[in-house]
Amino acid sequence: MLPLESEHITNIAYDTVILGFTGKELKILILEYQNSGQFALPGGFIRRNEDLYDAVKRGVRERTGLEKIHLEQFHTFGKKNRDSAYPFKKIAAGKGYTLTSDHWVLDRFITVGYYALINYNQVQPTPDKFSDSINWYDINKLPTLMIDHAEIVEKALESIRNDLGKKPIGENLLPEKFTMKELQKVYETILNKEFRRTTFQRKMLSMDILKRHEKLYTGAANKAPYLYSFDKEKVEKT
Amino acid sequence: MLPLESEHITNIAYDTVILGFTGKELKILILEYQNSGQFALPGGFIRRNEDLYDAVKRGVRERTGLEKIHLEQFHTFGKKNRDSAYPFKKIAAGKGYTLTSDHWVLDRFITVGYYALINYNQVQPTPDKFSDSINWYDINKLPTLMIDHAEIVEKALESIRNDLGKKPIGENLLPEKFTMKELQKVYETILNKEFRRTTFQRKMLSMDILKRHEKLYTGAANKAPYLYSFDKEKVEKT
DNA sequence: TATTTATTGTATCAATCCGTTACAATAATA
DNA sequence: TATTATTGTAACGGATTGATACAATAAATA
DSSP states (O other), X not given: OOOOGGGEEEEEEEEEEEEEEOSSSEEEEEEEETTTOOEEOOEEEEETTSOXXXXXXXXXXXXXXXXXXXXXXXEEEOOTTOOOHHHHHHHHHHTTOOOOTTOGGGSOOEEEEEEEEEOGGGOOOOOOSSEEEEEEEETTSOOXXXXXXHHHHHHHHHHHHHHBTTBOHHHHHSOSSEEHHHHHHHXXXXXXXXXXXXXXXXXXXXXXXXXXXXXXOOSOSSOOOEEEEEOHHHHHHO | OOOOGGGEEEXXXXXXXXXXXXXXXXXXXXXXXXXXXXXXXXXXXXXXXXXXXXXXXXHHHHHHOOSSOEEEEEEEEOOTTOOOHHXXXXXXXXXXXXXXXXXXXXSOOEEEEEEEEEOGGXXXXXXXXXXXXXXXXXTTSOOOBSTTHHHXXXXXXXXXXXXXXXXOHHHHHSOSSEEHHHHHHHHHHHHTOOOOHHHHHHHHHHHTOEEEEEEOOOSOSSXXXXXXXXXXXXXXXX
């Protein structure tokens, strides 16, 4: 039931900052472990015969059910005082196990941080066998996270801000088709900064990476906005 | 003589892309191991009670003698087929050791990549106890490197290009005081792209991060250029 | 059916940025 | 003093971006 040392490489793990966009806010998936009061990023160990990237992908897939995700490595955290022994003991205790003090998961761990951008509405978060809940939290209202996970979230956001514009970030947080207003909201939420509607629209259109589709009639008493999607071919060329 | 398992964490190591600028070209420090034909990036293992960052810093210090260096983590390499066992065996054999097949350094390793930008002229490269030489190579004329080290170099350059402009990169590759022409050459070399002299100068000056000093009289029969240094206070504010 | 309201798409004008050219200001030499 | 190679900056024009204005709706309302 506990992860076996013989199947994994030691001293190294991964943690994932999984983000979704509700249309208004950025949300992040946080695990809560049974009877332990420990909140954590979804993470895991790397199997001996598995690429690091594949381990992370497996972890995200198991918890979200998604196959196609935008996954980016952003930083590796290697401070010697990253104390995972204490929370791991509590987590094990919450499950009714007692870990011997020389158990491999109580050793020092360096963790590789990845961020995943997913479509909020397509996901049914699924707890793994060690955690009793996995939930969306508003990125600005996180519970106290174990070890240095708050710092990991911070660093992830920094990287996403940096990658926005370079990598197809909107593509993964939005549904296939979206309005210009929704796209703008993604940019504004991630960068925590407002844009002028007309300038934003002109800039996006001039980048020539969007395909325009039919209009979206919401029933509101005003002009209906066009729906757009990212033109994959043109995005590639960027 | 060999690194001891008891003193280090396992399955994880670091490699460093150490770059210097001659005034004309980018150079990189490459190790050659004794009697093995193996060329490698300067790397190492992490001591059990040492921050990852400190381990890297120690490695760079031991090989360059420099205390103050610009060190940035850029990527962690975790493919399962990063085969370090073969080159490590050869390296050990070159030193006259035989490693038992269960020796910890022959296990799978994930490596964290860092780049270091240093002042080429201040450095006396020093071989470590396992390598018999450490030398500057032109970034475009590298020998065949072991495992995936060529890929690591590529990724480092990519990151540096990305960081140029955001982080004080010129600051570390150039001496304290430098001419506008030298600064331009750094940008051109890293980005592999030429800039127009007047535009570059205007842009740099308008960024308001340079302090102007006395002129540099080289003896050449033409107007002497000003020397500049980075204004640390103003760089901070950026 | 005409009017009203909220919103969207785009044109327009001005300010700013950036590429380019031009030219004055040297530092040493002839 | 004239010459030569560079450097520092101004000046012009085109391109980009910010700000404002306004026409074009989609549905509700009169």
